Amino acid sequence: MMATKTILLACICCVWSLLAAGRPVSAGGSGPFEPLLTHLPAESDLVVLVDLAEGGRIFYSILDKVQNTALVAENPGLAKMFAQQRSVMEAQMAATKASLGFDPFRDLQRAAVGVVLENTDRPGLVLVVTGKFPADLAEKLVPGAQAEQVGGFPVYSLPDGFKFTLLDGKLIVMAPDRLQAALQSGEVPARLRERHPGLFAKTGEGFLLRMHLAVPGFVQALAAGEEAKIVRTLLTSLRRVTIEIDRQLAMGIECADEAGVERAELLLTGWREFMIGGAHMWRAYALMVLGFDIGSMPQLPPEVKAALANRQAFIKTIDEFFPTPAEKPKVARQGNSVSLTALPAMLQGSAFMLGVLSAIAIPSFLKYIQKAKQAEVQVQLRSVQMALDMYRLDNGRYPSTEEGLGALLKSGVLKTIPTDAWGNSLVYSSDSDGSFSLKSLGTDGQPGGIGADADVELRP
Numbered sequence: 001m002m003a004t005k006t007i008l009l010a011c012i013c014c015v016w017s018l019l020a021a022g023r024p025v026s027a028g029g030s031g032p033f034e035p036l037l038t039h040l041p042a043e044s045d046l047v048v049l050v051d052l053a054e055g056g057r058i059f060y061s062i063l064d065k066v067q068n069t070a071l072v073a074e075n076p077g078l079a080k081m082f083a084q085q086r087s088v089m090e091a092q093m094a095a096t097k098a099s100l101g102f103d104p105f106r107d108l109q110r111a112a113v114g115v116v117l118e119n120t121d122r123p124g125l126v127l128v129v130t131g132k133f134p135a136d137l138a139e140k141l142v143p144g145a146q147a148e149q150v151g152g153f154p155v156y157s158l159p160d161g162f163k164f165t166l167l168d169g170k171l172i173v174m175a176p177d178r179l180q181a182a183l184q185s186g187e188v189p190a191r192l193r194e195r196h197p198g199l200f201a202k203t204g205e206g207f208l209l210r211m212h213l214a215v216p217g218f219v220q221a222l223a224a225g226e227e228a229k230i231v232r233t234l235l236t237s238l239r240r241v242t243i244e245i246d247r248q249l250a251m252g253i254e255c256a257d258e259a260g261v262e263r264a265e266l267l268l269t270g271w272r273e274f275m276i277g278g279a280h281m282w283r284a285y286a287l288m289v290l291g292f293d294i295g296s297m298p299q300l301p302p303e304v305k306a307a308l309a310n311r312q313a314f315i316k317t318i319d320e321f322f323p324t325p326a327e328k329p330k331v332a333r334q335g336n337s338v339s340l341t342a343l344p345a346m347l348q349g350s351a352f353m354l355g356v357l358s359a360i361a362i363p364s365f366l367k368y369i370q371k372a373k374q375a376e377v378q379v380q381l382r383s384v385q386m387a388l389d390m391y392r393l394d395n396g397r398y399p400s401t402e403e404g405l406g407a408l409l410k411s412g413v414l415k416t417i418p419t420d421a422w423g424n425s426l427v428y429s430s431d432s433d434g435s436f437s438l439k440s441l442g443t444d445g446q447p448g449g450i451g452a453d454a455d456v457e458l459r460p
Contacts, residue, residue: 033112036128037199039172039182040114042189044126047196048113049210052131056105058208070316077303095453099443100141101134114192116178117216125162126182127173137166143423143445151183204246211243234263239336252339261336268340272329275342283322290314374456376421377440381458384426384438387413401430420456 033049040047063086066072072079097103108131116124138145138156141164147154155165164173167183174182193200196212203210215238223235237260242252251271253264294300295308308314329342384405390413392398399407405428408414419425420440430436439457442449449455 032110034188035168035185036110036112036130036170037114037188037192038185039128039170040112040126040189040192041116041124041178041181042191043116044114044192044195045117045216046113046115046213047192047199047211048111049199050111051208052108052111052129054206054208056108059105069320070313071307071310072317074313075303075307075310078307081301081303095443098453101137102132107132118218123175124178125173125175126178127171129171129173130169131171133166133169133171137171138164150179153183155179155183198242204244206247207245209243209245211241213241215239215241233259234267236260238264247343249342250339251341252337254337256336258336261333261338265331265333265338268331268338272331272340272342275329276325279322279325283318283324286314286318286322374421377456378458380418380420381426381438381440381456383418384408384414384428385458388436388438397434398430398436399428401428404428 036049037047067079067082067086072082093103093105097107102108108129111127111129113128114126118124134140138147138154142156142158145156147156149155150165153165153167155163157163158173161176162173163176163179164171165183166172168185172182188200195214199210199212219238220236223232234255237255237257238253239256240252240254242250242254244250244252251268253268255261255264289308290311295305300308327343329340332339332341387408388398391408391411394411394413399405405414405417405426409417417426422440422443422445424441424445427439427441428436437457439455441447441455442453444453446453447455
């Protein structure tokens with residue numbers, strides 16, 4: 001499901017952006033999310049609110065910060081490599097906008113997800129996103145899709161069975177059984193407020209994410225099983241789990257009894273120690289690199305070798321991104337609830353790793369995906385070529401340009417004409433010498449193009 005995957009990818013990147021950013025952003029309130037919450041299932045067990053616009057800005061600020069570190073800025077070769085890979089990433093984002101009509105990092109504003117965690121293969125889900133969406137979004141997401149009218153609104157089907165519509169500037173993706181309720185707008189369902197009272201509290205400065213999980217009843221039933229005995233006490237007592245990300249990270253667990261609270265406190269205390277250890281671990285790894293002649297490894301690129309040789313720049317970067325934590329995360333207990341809070345400085349080292357991954361590793365992965373798609377197209381073209389050869393054996397010639405690939409259906413050689421890896425039709429033409437040409441028009445479905453948009457022709 002292209003829509004859901006794209007939006008969820010943006011959500012994940014934005015969440016990690018704040019975890020790593022370590023800087024305040026603009027103040028906010030829960031009010032802007034109210035129009036989104038009206039579409040969520042009243043019985044939602046899991047609700048997530050995300051400020052995607054802030055997350056996108058923070059994501060790019062991390063790249064800026066990494067690009068200006070001593071390690072990168074004082075090493076021309078590494079700086080050039082970083083800038084080149086960042087340009088590749090920007091080009092991929094531009095291609096995504098050309099294909100979908102919006103940039104996941106710059107054009108999305110807010111998202112709300114409500115999930116009914118039924119004990120089935122497909123939970124009830126509604127995802128609502130606000131942003132700058134094109135008027136022809138449905139055609140871009142599912143080319144050729146036909147709308148069905150539901151309550152006076154055009155609703156489209158995605159390949160995996162989910163439905164979506166664009167309603168008052170909001171993209172709504174929903175499970176089929178949540179269709180009627182999701183299209184209703186007005187007041188937030190009273191049941192949703194009762195089930196998630198903390199969800200509607202005023203948000204703090206720098207708000208990015210709020211997650212509320214009201215543990216459904218079937219979880220307690222699962223806790224009675226033999227395979228769950230090592231977590232039975234906690235699962236049986238567990239009632240709510242919350243995560244809040246603004247100028248700090250806050251996690252909370254609410255239990256029904258003393259035994260559950262004790263175990264929840266131990267869990268969060270262990271997580272606190274893990275965070276403290278992680279902060280020291282990144283710094284330790286970075287310093288240990290300087291203790292060895294890593295730059296002598298022959299497989300390292302010259303730019304990386306030169307950066308490792310600049311030890312002073314390396315140490316400056318370590319001190320900037322991997323400082324010794326000044327304040328430890330705190331675990332507090334109040335009644336049947338336990339909370340963990342941590343300042344962004346505890347996660348500072350993650351900013352460096354995220355920036356490097358975003359500017360170097362992610363573009364390389366996207367390039368790999370592009371090559372994989374092109375290889376898939378070649379397989380599809382070969383399959384159609386075999387069908388064309390069979391048609392020639394039966395008819396003494398290839399189909400004419402006018403007959404096109406439809407001739408393969410009429411003759412019974414194929415039951416369906418495959419599309420390319422991007423869902424676009426293959427382009428066929430007959431040549432005067434009795435041969436033919438067959439190709440895919442790439443991601444954009446238009447002749448020519450470069451990169452992912454380039455035509456893919458049948459190779460001999």
